[in-house]
Amino acid sequence: MPGTNLTREEAQRRARLLTVHSYDIDLDLSGAQEGGTFRSTTVVRFDCAEAGASTFVDLVAPTVHKVVLNGTDLDPSEVFADSRITLPDLRESNELTVVASCAYTNTGEGLHRFVDPVDNQAYLYTQFEVPDARRVFACFEQPDLKATFRFTVKAPKGWTVVSNSPTPEPDAEGVWRFAPTPRISTYITALVAGPYHSVHSEYISGDRRVPLGIYCRPSLAEHLDADAVFEVTRQGFDWFQEKFDYPYPFAKYDQLFVPEFNAGAMENAGAVTFRDEYVFRSKVTDAAYEARAETILHELAHMWFGDLVTMEWWNDLWLNESFATYMSIACQAEAPGSRWPHAWTTFANSMKTWAYRQDQLPSTHPIMAEIRDLEDVLVNFDGITYAKGASVLKQLVAYVGQEEFFRGVQAYFRRHEWANTRLTDLLGALEETSGRDLSAWSKAWLETAGINVLRPEITTGPDGTITAFTIRQEAPPLPAGAKGEAVLRPHRIAVGGYELRDGALVRTRRIELDIEGERTEVPELVGVPRPDVILLNDDDLSYAKVRLDPASLAVVTEHLAGFEHSLPRALCWASAWDMTRDGELATRDYLELVLHGIGKESDIGVVQSLQRQVKLALDLYADPAWREEGLARWSEAALRHLREAAPGSDHQLAWARAFAATARTPEQLDLLAGLLDGTEKIEGLTVDTELRWALLHRLAVTGRAGEQEIEAEL
Numbered sequence: 151m152p153g154t155n156l157t158r159e160e161a162q163r164r165a166r167l168l169t170v171h172s173y174d175i176d177l178d179l180s181g182a183q184e185g186g187t188f189r190s191t192t193v194v195r196f197d198c199a200e201a202g203a204s205t206f207v208d209l210v211a212p213t214v215h216k217v218v219l220n221g222t223d224l225d226p227s228e229v230f231a232d233s234r235i236t237l238p239d240l241r242e243s244n245e246l247t248v249v250a251s252c253a254y255t256n257t258g259e260g261l262h263r264f265v266d267p268v269d270n271q272a273y274l275y276t277q278f279e280v281p282d283a284r285r286v287f288a289c290f291e292q293p294d295l296k297a298t299f300r301f302t303v304k305a306p307k308g309w310t311v312v313s314n315s316p317t318p319e320p321d322a323e324g325v326w327r328f329a330p331t332p333r334i335s336t337y338i339t340a341l342v343a344g345p346y347h348s349v350h351s352e353y354i355s356g357d358r359r360v361p362l363g364i365y366c367r368p369s370l371a372e373h374l375d376a377d378a379v380f381e382v383t384r385q386g387f388d389w390f391q392e393k394f395d396y397p398y399p400f401a402k403y404d405q406l407f408v409p410e411f412n413a414g415a416m417e418n419a420g421a422v423t424f425r426d427e428y429v430f431r432s433k434v435t436d437a438a439y440e441a442r443a444e445t446i447l448h449e450l451a452h453m454w455f456g457d458l459v460t461m462e463w464w465n466d467l468w469l470n471e472s473f474a475t476y477m478s479i480a481c482q483a484e485a486p487g488s489r490w491p492h493a494w495t496t497f498a499n500s501m502k503t504w505a506y507r508q509d510q511l512p513s514t515h516p517i518m519a520e521i522r523d524l525e526d527v528l529v530n531f532d533g534i535t536y537a538k539g540a541s542v543l544k545q546l547v548a549y550v551g552q553e554e555f556f557r558g559v560q561a562y563f564r565r566h567e568w569a570n571t572r573l574t575d576l577l578g579a580l581e582e583t584s585g586r587d588l589s590a591w592s593k594a595w596l597e598t599a600g601i602n603v604l605r606p607e608i609t610t611g612p613d614g615t616i617t618a619f620t621i622r623q624e625a626p627p628l629p630a631g632a633k634g635e636a637v638l639r640p641h642r643i644a645v646g647g648y649e650l651r652d653g654a655l656v657r658t659r660r661i662e663l664d665i666e667g668e669r670t671e672v673p674e675l676v677g678v679p680r681p682d683v684i685l686l687n688d689d690d691l692s693y694a695k696v697r698l699d700p701a702s703l704a705v706v707t708e709h710l711a712g713f714e715h716s717l718p719r720a721l722c723w724a725s726a727w728d729m730t731r732d733g734e735l736a737t738r739d740y741l742e743l744v745l746h747g748i749g750k751e752s753d754i755g756v757v758q759s760l761q762r763q764v765k766l767a768l769d770l771y772a773d774p775a776w777r778e779e780g781l782a783r784w785s786e787a788a789l790r791h792l793r794e795a796a797p798g799s800d801h802q803l804a805w806a807r808a809f810a811a812t813a814r815t816p817e818q819l820d821l822l823a824g825l826l827d828g829t830e831k832i833e834g835l836t837v838d839t840e841l842r843w844a845l846l847h848r849l850a851v852t853g854r855a856g857e858q859e860i861e862a863e864l
Contacts, residue, residue: 154210154232154233154524155523155524155525156208156281156291156292156523156524157522157523158463158465158521158522158523161292161294161463162463164205164206164290164292164295165292165294165295166199167198167199167200167203167205168196168197168198168199168205168290168295169196169197169199170194170195170196170290170295170296170297171195171196171197171297171298172194172195172297172298172299172300172330173192173193173194173287173289173297173298173299173300174192174193174194174300174302175190175191175192175193175286175287175299175300175301175302176189176190176191176192176302176303177189177190177191177286177287177301177302177303177304177341178190178304179274179303179304179305179306179343180304180305180306180324182254182263182272182274182305182306182343182344183271183272183306185254185263185272186253186254187212187213187251187252187253187254188251188252188253188254188261189249189250189251190211190248190249190250190251190252190286190287190288191247191248191249191250192246192247192248192249192287192288192289193245193246193247194207194245194246194248194288194289194290194297195243195244195245195246196243196244196246196290196297197242197243197244198240198241198242198243198244200240201240201241201242202239202240203240204236204237204238204239204240205237205240206234206235206236206237207234207235207237207246207248207288207289207290208233208234208235208281208284208288208289208290208291209230209233209234209235209248209250209284209287209288209289210233210252210260210282210284210285211250211251211252211253211285212251212252212253213250213251214226214230214235214248214249214250215249215250215251216247216248216249217229217230217235217246217247217248217249218246218247218248219237219238219244219245219246219247220241220244220245220246221245224238233284235248235288246288248287248288250288252285252286252287253285254274255285256410257412258277258410258411258412258413259277259282259285259412260276260277260278260282260283260285260286261274261275261276261285261286261341262274262275262276262277262408262410264408264409264410266367266369266409268367268368268369269345269367269368269369271344271345272344273343273344273345273346273367273408273409274341274342274343274344275340275341275342275343275406275408275411275423276339276340276341276342276418276423277411277412277413277416277423278336278337278338278339278340278416278418279337279338279416280337280464280524280527280528281337281524282337283336283337283339284336286341289336290336291336291337292335292336292463293335293336293337293460293461293462293463293464293570294335294460294462294463294570295335295336296333296334296335296460296568296569296570297333297334298330298331298332298333298334299314299330299331299334299339300328300329300330300331301313301314301315301326301328301339301341302325302326302327302328303325303326303328303341303343304323304324304325304326305320305324305326305343306324307324308345309324309343309344309345310343310344310345310346310348310365311326311341311342311343312340312341312342312343312346312363312365312404312406312421313328313339313340313341313342313421314328314331314334314338314339314340314400314418314419314420314421315328315329315330315331315401315402315420316328316329316361316401316402317363317402317404329401331419332399332400332419332568333568334419334457334460334568335457335460335570338417338418338419338456338457338460339418339419340416340418340419340421340423342365342406342408342421342423344367345368346365346366346367346368346406347365347366347367347368347370347371347374348363348364348365349363349364349374349376350362350363350364351363351376351380353383353384353387353398353403355387355388355391355397355398358397360387360398360401360402360403361401361402361403362380362383362402362403362404362405363402363403363404363405363406364376364379364380364404364405364406364407365404365405365406365407366406366407366426366429367407367409367426370407370426370429370431373429373430373431374407374429375429375430378439379405379446382443382446382447383403383405383446383450385481385485385486385487385488386446386447386450386451386478386481386485387450388485388486389481389484389485390450390451390453390454390477390481393477393556393559394454394556394559394560394563395560395563396454396458396560396563396564396567398453399453399454399457399458399567400419400420400453400457401420402420403420403422403450403453404420404421404422405422405424405446405449406421406422406423406424407423407424407425407426407428407429408423408424408425408426409426411423411424411425411426413425413531414445415445415446415448415449416449417449417452417453417456417457417474419453419457420453422449422450424445424446424449428442428445431839431840432838432839432840432841433803433836433838433840433841434803434840435754435758435800435803435804436489436754436755436800437496437754437755437758437800439489440482440489440490440493440496440755443482443489443490444475444478444479444482444493444496445478446478447477447478447481447482448474448475448477448478449474450478451473451474451477451478451481452470452474454563455470455473455474455477455559455563456470456473456474458563458567458568459562459563459566459567459568459569459570459571460569460570460571461570461571461572462570462571462572463521464521464524464526464527464530465518465519465520465521466518466571466572466573467521467527467530467531467535468517468518468519468530468534468535468536468539468596469539469543469573469576471535471536471539471540472517472535472536472539472540472542472543473543475501475536475537475539475540475543476540476543476544476547479493479494479496479497479501479540480493492716492717492753494689494690494717495716495717495719495720495753495755495756496753496755497540497544497690498690498717498720498721498724499720499723499724499753499755499756499759500755500759501536501537501540501541502537502541502690502693502724503724503727503759504533504536504537505533505534505537505538505540505541505693506601506695506728507533508532508533508534508537508538509533509534509538509599509600509601510600510601510629510731511629511632512629512630512631512632513532513632514534514599514600514628514629514632515530515534515599515632515633515634516534516596516597516598516599516634517534517535517538517539517542517595517596518573518596518597519534519535534599538693541693542595542596542693544690544691544693545595545641545642545691545692545693546580546588546591546595548642548643548662548691548692549586549591549640549642550580550583550584550586550588551584554580554583554584554585555580555583555584557583558576558579558580558582558583558584559576559579561579561582561583562575562576562579565579573592573596577589577592590640591640594637594639594640595639598634598635598636598637598639599628599632599633599634599636600625600626600628600632600634600636600637601626601693601694601695602623602624602625602638602639602641602694602695603623603624603625603626603694603695603696603697604621604622604623604624604641604643604665604686604687604694604695604696604697605621605622605624605686605696605697605699606619606620606621606622606645606684606686606697606698606699606702607619607620607621607622607699608680608684608699608701610680614679614680615677615678615679615680616675616676616677616678616679616680617676617677618671618676619671619672619673619675619676620669620670620671620672621643621645621665621669621670621672621686622668622669623638623639623641623665623667623668623669623670623694624668625637625638638667638668640664640665640666641664641665641687641692641694642662642663642664642665642691642692643662643663643665643686643687643688643691643692643694644660644661644662644663644687644688644689644691645660645661645662645663645672645675645684645685645686645688646659646660646683646684646685646688646689646718647659647660647675647678647681647683647684647685648681648682648683648684648685648713648718649681649682650682650683650705650709650712653709653712654712654713654714655682655683655705655709655712655713655714655718656714657688657714657718658681659675659678659681660688660689661674661675662691665692680701682701682702682705683698683702683705683706684698684699684702685698685702685718685721685722687721688718688721689717690717690720690721695725695728695732696721696725696728697725697729697734698722698725706722706726707742707743707746708746710722710723710743710746710747710750711747711750711751716752716753716756719751719753719756720753720756723756723759723760726740726743727740727763730763730767730771731771736773737767737768737771737772737773737780738772738773738776738780740764740767741764741767741768741780741783741784744760744763744764745783745787748760748761748791749791749794754800754801754804757801757804758804761788761804761805761807761808761811764784765784765808765811765812768780768781768784781812781814782814782815784812785809785812785813785814785815785818788805788808788809788812788813789809789813789818789821791805791808792805792806792808792809792832792835793832796834797833797834797835798834798835798836799834802832802834802835803835803841806832806835806841806844807841807844810822810841810844810845810847810848811844811848813848813852814852819848819849819852819854822845822848822849822854823845823849823854823855825837825845826842826845826846826849842863843863846859846860846863
């Protein structure tokens with residue numbers, strides 16, 4: 151349908167024409183248990199800059215019963231087509247009423263309906279990003295036409311209904327009347343309804359008390375660790391309010407774990423929805439709790455950046471997501487009492503490796519992609535938008551200075567509260583506080599694709615003193631089919647020097663500098679004794695692949711576990727992985743490096759990442775003639791680490807899963823089968839639902855289990 155795909159030009163014309171004031175939305179969900187359709191009545195009030203002009207309102211619905219514009223009935227068969235209702239002959243002030251039958255979905259778009267097989271009850275929730283509020287009520291579906299929203303919802307008796315405003319008490323007929331929201335965009339409005347289980351608390355800041363709620367299906371209630379979720383949430387409230395110098399902008403904060411969610415989470419104002427896989431049913435490692443906490447903080451950061459101040463159009467989607475990701479990691483790393491002060495290690499180990507991988511595929515694109523219409527938005531929810539964007543934002547913070555960055559952000563929120571902005575508004579605020587001209591920086595980083603490589607070129611004298619130190623920047627050609635050209639970029643990086651002392655690698659020198667062009671001399675390091683390890687991009691400030699010089703690589707191979715902190719270890723692991731993927735390090739050498747160091751790696755997220763990468767390298771990059779030997783060595787190592795791991799530890803669970811993914815000999819498969827049927831035991835290892843499926847999967851792909859065994863497990 152041609153009308154379903156709103157173009158940017160159409161949105162700009164409509165924004166110039168209209169000022170939207172308010173929506174009153176009345177939904178009858180009393181038949182939700184049976185499904186089908188629901189009654190939707192929308193009253194929207196708006197001004198028009200040109201009396202007599204025409205425009206359209208968006209709606210996706212099986213049936214439109216009534217359209218009334220300024221008291222005049224319009225024939226739905228004449229004005230409704232292709233998800234649009236034409237609005238002719240507008241006045242300066244207008245009131246539109248639309249009555250329609252809208253459809254429940256099972257695709258995660260609009261109002262999703264799920265029936266829990268445990269209790270046979272229906273559970274509803276909305277997902278409106280990018281253009282799916284129009285599946286529930288008639289609206290001007292674009293982020294820069296903000297308005298207030300007042301929801302009235304009729305629901306079955308015994309249900310709970312949650313929206314953006316605080317939850318009222320229902321009347322005797324099961325009708326819930328919510329107060330109007332502040333001025334927000336259509337895509338962050340929300341409605342969640344059903345016999346949900348809930349836990350409540352509050353966040354106290356001075357004289358203000360913000361109600362907090364956590365929701366899930368009753369069948370998951372026994373697994374809901376609400377206290378842990380509240381703890382992370384309160385830490386986020388404290389940290390964001392201090393850093394942004396702006397109080398939480400909404401009246402309450404609910405977090406709802408919902409079924410069949412088609413993303414990780416969604417930043418609906420005051421009513422965030424999460425995939426309910428974050429309610430862990432089986433034992434998981436701390437890396438999973440860290441990832442969940444990052445998602446919780448990511449969505450909370452959006453309450454300011456995204457909900458209070460919203461992008462004008464979807465070409466700044468990357469900034470919306472990158473800002474929230476950067477802030478969530480920074481909060482984890484810096485908030486008092488955080489369980490994850492090593493969060494930047496996790497970021498380097500997972501988020502940035504995702505970005506590097508995506509940026510070397512033919513599908514790569516500039517961070518600030520040209521979004522011509524809604525269909526363009528949907529193909530840009532990827533590792534470039536999220537992971538590379540956040541990595542580049544971290545580089546921007548280093549480039550302008552952290553203190554200057556936050557002062558700029560504070561000015562940005564005060565200047566644009568409840569309004570819409572473009573990238574230039576944020577960059578302008580940062581230019582004011584930092585004194586840096588960001589136009590060239592923005593063009594180089596945001597309007598180009600691809601990744602740079604930084605290499606050290608070091609010359610030393612007979613006494614080991616550095617006589618010359620140059621950083622060479624490369625711009626490898628983009629993959630075939632990718633758009634654009636590779637470019638050299640400005641980088642703000644740190645260079646770390648590490649000395650080997652009694653087996654420990656201790657940082658004894660750090661300098662921070664700007665990289666420009668192909669070659670950058672580093673005179674600060676000339677005349678000093680050469681450290682045992684020289685690490686470019688120390689502290690992971692920039693987005694670039696780094697290489698270790700041969701002398702540093704030799705020391706790292708033997709002593710990688712000797713780094714005092716997890717981040718330089720992760721950067722060296724990442725450098726070795728990049729070299730393997732780029733064909734500069736043989737898979738067998740990468741395997742040797744991992745086998746030598748992984749047993750001493752304390753960070754469970756790094757361990758799990760290395761396990762995945764080794765298996766990938768062996769399967770895809772190894773010499774075929776040697777591959778089976780490499781896999782056999784890895785399987786033996788995985789079993790050895792499994793048996794040696796502390797009983798009940800995260801490392802034991804991670805090695806159990808790694809072993810389950812690679813077991814190959816008859817004896818190893820016998821052990822998997824024994825763990826599955828209970829005839830084999832490993833002290834401290836709980837073979838719960840998730841691990842059982844991992845064991846069974848390996849037995850199935852190796853021919854040791856068939857349909858009968860799978861059916862029995864089901």
